[in-house]
Amino acid sequence: MVSCYSDQKYTNIVHNKNMNTVIFDLDGTISDPAEGITRCINHALAELGHPTYPESDLLKYIGPHLNITFSELAGLKSKADLARAIELYRERYIPIGYKENRLYDGIVDILDELVDTGSLLCIATTKRQDIAASVLKYFGISHYFTQIHGCDLDRSKADLLRDVISDSILGKRPMVMIGDRDTDFLAATEVGMSSIAVQWGYGRSEEYELASDMVKSPVDLPEAIVRNAQQVNAPDIATRRR
Missing domain, CATH: 3.40.50.1000 (HAD superfamily/HAD-like)
Incomplete structure (x- = not known):
């Protein structure tokens, strides 16, 4: 806090x-934050070798925990796999994605x-x-x-x-x-x-x-x-x- x-x-x-x-x-x-969040989700999915999605398909993931996002979009279940997906998401979000926001x-x-x-x-x-x-x-x-x-x-x-x-x-x-x-x-x-x-x-x-x-x-x-x-x-x- x-x-x-x-x-x-x-x-x-x-x-x-x-x-x-x-x-x-x-x-x-x-x-x-739609632009930044959806681009960062797709960045993580692409890095993991999964298909990416149009922005409109990802808007429902604005709000819930990222583990829910990657569990549903990529079928990830283990803590290690989810942690890796979130790491890749933040790889783009922390330097760039948080500014793609209004x-x-x-x-x-x-x-x-x-x-x-x-x-x-x-x-x-x-x-x-x-x-x-x-x-x-x-x-x-x-x-x-x-x-x-x-x-x-x-x-x-x-x-x-x-x-x-x-x-x-x-x-x-x-x-x-x-x-x-x-x-x-x-x-x-x-x-x-x-x-x-x-x-x-x-x-x-x-x-x-x-x-x-x-x-x-x-x-x-x-x-x-x-x-x-x-x-x-x-x-x-x-x-x-x-």
Whole structure:
């Protein structure tokens, strides 16, 4: 977990328990990474001697863990084979692919509004944490986020949400998860958190139905956050882990 609590922007609001903790997914929620992710998937497949795919066939893999991607596309099952595929994916993604990416229109204005009105923002992504931090730095938006939670193959998105809930500052506020895929909404449900589906990402309509609420545009997010943010108790999390 990367923390930015020391950032001067938050010194006057970090202890305000009356505002919300807003947890954002990254890919398909804050930015559109389709070009980079699909090219890197095909790079790995080609290096492994497997057929490559048109970009449109790979969009459904934006969001889930990479082990799911390569298990389905290349039939890989062993940890060693999956690790090799992911290594080849990152061989292109880390120097090049993460920049083949664009922020969604209007998202920076909303991040600015949320922070200015006292919300604390976090990232929870299935990307590796250092890679997620590089994406935010590339776009110049790292300063909006008090924490960045990323993971490799051994942790789920629900585990990341539990980390936020257990935080001594973030966990004291009403909170909500914002994302575009079923993995976001199912993780929120697992830990007793409400969620908001953004309809500009890569989820399907049946995935959006798993969320507590949904929005069509970034400008709709502030009101949806007010409607849905709620306190999640850490003792409940301990029970759900067992």
